[in-house]
Amino acid sequence: MTTDDSAPPPPELPTGSTRVTDPRAMRALAHPVRLRLLGELRVRGPQSVGMLGEILDEPPGSVSYHVGVLARHGFVLEAPERARDRRERWWRAAARTTSFDPAEAHDDPKRRLAVDGLRRAVHDRYAALLEEHLAAEPALPREWVAASTSGDEQLSLTLDQLVELRRELHDLAHRWAARSDPAAPGARRVSLVYHGLPW
Numbered sequence: 001m002t003t004d005d006s007a008p009p010p011p012e013l014p015t016g017s018t019r020v021t022d023p024r025a026m027r028a029l030a031h032p033v034r035l036r037l038l039g040e041l042r043v044r045g046p047q048s049v050g051m052l053g054e055i056l057d058e059p060p061g062s063v064s065y066h067v068g069v070l071a072r073h074g075f076v077l078e079a080p081e082r083a084r085d086r087r088e089r090w091w092r093a094a095a096r097t098t099s100f101d102p103a104e105a106h107d108d109p110k111r112r113l114a115v116d117g118l119r120r121a122v123h124d125r126y127a128a129l130l131e132e133h134l135a136a137e138p139a140l141p142r143e144w145v146a147a148s149t150s151g152d153e154q155l156s157l158t159l160d161q162l163v164e165l166r167r168e169l170h171d172l173a174h175r176w177a178a179r180s181d182p183a184a185p186g187a188r189r190v191s192l193v194y195h196g197l198p199w
Helices: 023-029 032-044 049-056 060-072 109-139 142-147 159-179
Strands: 017-019 076-078 090-093 097-099
Touching (some): 023 032, 023 060, 032 049, 032 060, 032 076, 032 090, 032 109, 049 060, 049 090, 060 076
Parallel strands (some): 017 097
């Protein structure tokens, strides 16, 4: 087997999950620019402030501010070993995913308000991802359009069945996340979004 020394190394992608319980951290993350910054660092690996500004079409000062907020709450970490000089600042995601449990905040109005704000911001990001896909779809090869999927089912489930469905969806998503390899020939970014919400 031969290797191409000129090929860029695969990105250093984060692992693990950050569990958020602090309402201040939830409010800090519930910002569209910060959600996008964190998402890009998770998918692309470590990036400089300048690179992040180009990806998000945001000024470097804005990126620095928002990354600083994420860092104060432990969502991102500095990656100084990547910097070419003292002025260049690089960042990496602290974990591959963020988790929080709305049920834990159910009886605490302050935490419930923070969880609700974060969930709404995340759902707005999901809607934006779908809009971005629909706008870009005409430029995709036909076979990638055919392979894409979305849909919904209206179910009547017991509480135990909904818990089982949630577990199966999480397991399925984690299994495919483990198979995800951005360096694989022909690989593209794919967003998997799913919901199982009682009415």
